[in-house]
Amino acid sequence: LTGGPLAGRHVIVTSGPTHEPIDPVRYIANRSSGAQGTAIARALVRLGADVTFVTGPATVAPPEGVTVKRVETALQMQDAVLAAMPAQAAVFAAAVADWRVATAGAQKMKKTVDGLPALDLVENPDILAAVSAPGPQRPRLVVGFAAETQDVTRLATEKRLRKGCDWIVANDVSDGTGIMGGTENAVTLITADGAEDWPRMGKDAVADRLAQRLAEALA
Ligand code: C5P
Secondary structure (H helix, E strand, O other), X not given: OOOOOOOOXXXXXXXXXXXXXXXXXXXXXXXXOOHHHHHHHHHHHHOOOEEEEEEOOOOOOOOOOOEEEEXXXXXXXXXXXXXXOOOOEEEEOOEOOOEEEOOXXXXXXXXXXXXXXOOOEEEOOOHHHHHHXXXXXXXXXXXXXXXXXXXXXXXXXXXXXXXXXXXXXXXXXXXXOOOOOOOEEOEEEEEOOEEEEOOOEEHHHHHHHHHHHHHHHHO
16 A cells, blocks of 8 residues: 555546537637646655546546546536545646537538628636635645736736635746746746745656645645
8 A cells, every 4th residue: 555645635636628619520728738737646646645637638648546537628527526526635737718619519510601600608617716615525725727928926826816726836838938838837836825936847846846745735
């Protein structure tokens, strides 16, 4: 049996993008490789955690040693997260699409001569905010992510309060950083105590450091 500081702790990790169908062949999605979420899940397993890994259609394969729940859409991701509760901690690294098409077409949409098709969008549930809401099921530690292209610390600090989560791992994904889809990340950890800038390092190193911090918080 495995030891480690997170032995006996259940942690839910979401990762990857969601795909929201428009019709059988088209979808709305965010760019996300699933690399950071996968690295975090792997680091948590290394510390002995029991990890439920809820993943959208990512390009990176899920890590060894987790319970994998594969989903496509935000609604499915929400169902899988809620079904996996309770957990001592939850890390929301997924890039969830903000909207879905109200009624996805059963047939492929066709080009028409008379104008463009209209897409009726509805808002997806905010899984991070829902799990962060106070209640008997709330994990002790809820961690969200914030990918911003400017004003990272200010926007992420606001996001932490708006979502009700304990920590936000914020990163700058603006053009030229090479972070999106790359192997490195430069993050700012936002907690109730303030903002901590971490040096640029590999996504695996960010994951190790975050898992370590999470283990300390749950100790
Ligand atoms: O609001 P925004 O999408 O920037 O928030 C990002 C954070 O919220 C990430 O941790 C993401 O996984 C989570 N999120 C979520 N459900 C959504 C949208 C975002 O869990 N519908």
